Amino acid sequence: MKAIGYNHAGLITAPDALVEFETGMPEVKPRDLLVEVMGISVNPVDVKVRAGMEPEKGPKIIGYDAAGLVREVGTDVKNFKVGDAVFYAGEFTRSGSNAEFQVVDERIVGKKPKSLKYAEAAGFPLTSITAWEILFDSLALKEGAGLGESLLIVGGAGGVGSILIQLAKKLTRLTVVATASRPETIEWVKKMGADHVINHRESLVDQVKALGLTPRYVVSLNGTEQHFPAIVSLIKPRGHIALIDDPQTLDIAAIKLKALSFSWEFMFARSMFQTDDMEKQHDLLNRVSEMIDQGTLISTVTNNLGVLSIESLKKAHTLQESGRVIGKNVLNGF
Structure with a gap:
């Protein structure tokens, strides 16, 4: 062959x-x-x-x-x-x-x-499995759950982000905030169904606060090392952070004071x-x-x-x- x-x-x-x-x-x-x-x-x-x-x-x-x-x-x-x-x-x-x-x-x-x-x-397949396992294994959500809570997706316009937004909107009751930075990616993320779109090239903390939200869940699909301090700052105590990328260094001790949970997703x-x-x-x-x-x-x-x-x-x-x-x-x- x-x-x-x-x-x-x-x-x-x-x-x-x-x-x-x-x-x-x-x-x-x-x-x-x-x-x-x-x-x-x-x-x-x-x-x-x-x-x-x-x-x-x-x-x-x-x-x-x-x-x-x-x-x-x-x-x-x-x-x-x-x-x-x-x-x-x-x-x-x-x-x-x-x-x-x-x-x-x-x-x-x-x-x-x-x-x-x-x-x-x-x-x-790969993106669907990854997104599904993030929602229902890593974050331990149940279908239909999430009313009154919000999910921040850092990097919403890529393959995983595109299907994660859709699954979260169709199978849970979470408010979904996704990041994008270019006009075309912003429009794409809106098309996928995100409730709010913010720019990951600007302050995540300020933009999320301006929405009046404090996410219980944050999924970081790229740039985790860069955005980690902001994620820890804006997430709810006892919240959950999930990621799929490969940061070289990560100050995991920073999540202790908020008693946060942390997990990697690897669909293989x-x-x-x-x-x-x-x-x-x-x-x-x-x-x-x-x-x-x-x-x-x-x-x-x-x-x-x-x-x-x-x-x-x-x-x-x-x-x-x-x-x-x-x-x-x-x-x-x-």
Whole structure:
């Protein structure tokens, strides 16, 4: 099968930053699906891995979002059959979706939304799982809860922020405040459903106070190191901070006086450690798929960059590295 990978970690501008090659079909284990990849999307994790993780042997295939058709099922598969259309975010420790075929554990796979084409469907899994786990695992919210409380999302216009705003508005009663700084990102965040939009290039504390709010929950999706003092200042005592980025230093002792809770979200943790509840990702993806088909959730995809190739994938990585992506960029399969 055809695949695109990389031989050496480094800059996307290097002539051989990505390489196309032929490789054997992956082995299908008992709980696995063999999926013909029909669409993919690119996330910040793709860029971080390609730039900083040296392959152990041969070219490394990355790609952490896909939609496609099931072509083979493992001996113990319960939820899917050959011919099913599916979408998923894959696993951090297995070969990725930048290939003609991919194997993935059925417990982290959902039924593709019928109303979306494959590439557009591929824009949802990783961000949806991340956002869902933030709300209902990290913050421990219950559906329908949150009346009288508010949630601040720092970095609302990216892939995770776009779906997190929607899930919070549709499944909880929280007042949602999201940050954005450019006219186009401000409009996008409003379209996603945020109750209030503030500028993360200005004082978060002053802007939140001006709204008359004291958030119990803060989710920081980027720039956590820069914004952490403001977050600690403005959040309610006994509130909860969740983040997904990788700050180099963080004064965690600063949260003690307010008795704050703190958690990282890493959506690959369940599959990486084969947790007893990893099938929760299958369930939540099916729920997201239903919400999309019902029109409850709207697409977060802003660009389809064409058929998967070295050129189109390089463009997607370059855009992701710019830090200016709104929503999600997707590509069609080979």
